[in-house]
Amino acid sequence: MNEQNGQIADHIHVVSNGKAELTLNELAETQPGMARLMVELSPRMSKCWWATRYENYELATFQLSEATKLLKTSVIVRPKYRDDMYSFIDSHISKLKNLLIEKDSEGFFKEFDSMVKSANQLHERFNKGFIVWKVSERPPEDLDLTPKH
Numbered sequence: 001m002n003e004q005n006g007q008i009a010d011h012i013h014v015v016s017n018g019k020a021e022l023t024l025n026e027l028a029e030t031q032p033g034m035a036r037l038m039v040e041l042s043p044r045m046s047k048c049w050w051a052t053r054y055e056n057y058e059l060a061t062f063q064l065s066e067a068t069k070l071l072k073t074s075v076i077v078r079p080k081y082r083d084d085m086y087s088f089i090d091s092h093i094s095k096l097k098n099l100l101i102e103k104d105s106e107g108f109f110k111e112f113d114s115m116v117k118s119a120n121q122l123h124e125r126f127n128k129g130f131i132v133w134k135v136s137e138r139p140p141e142d143l144d145l146t147p148k149h
Helices: 024-029 034-053 055-076 079-101 103-124
Strands: 001-003 007-009 014-016 021-023
Touching: 014 024, 021 024, 024 034, 034 055, 034 079, 034 103, 055 079
Parallel strands: none
Antiparallel strands: 001 007, 014 021
16 A cells, blocks of 8 residues: 555556646646635636626626636635535526526616625635635726627
8 A cells, every 4th residue: 555645545547648647636736726726717707797897798607607617716726615615606697697698787786786786795704804806997908898790
């Protein structure tokens, strides 16, 4: 038996990325935690908001879809957030998706405000109240937000 990271294992699997050989435990340690995922999530949600403001529903839907994938990934790396995250997705993200399908900007912005409030309440609940998220004040400079159709 081999001991690795304080655990006893019958065998150790090794994977290669072409530059280094890593054990599965080492590979797992490279996976993003909540802080890294939120850094990716924040701009996507702001871009979703701004794309909706420009009535680019296709881009807004794409950004929301990618943000949803990040939220679902977060429960894999931090299972303690699972119930709250899926509740958040069910109560807010799914509504936003439907409002984008309906091209209901007014409803979207109202629900988006509710979602932001809920997200910041979750930050409070998990002792991260110093994180107060908001939509960026300016449209993203890296995307043309005008609809293409």
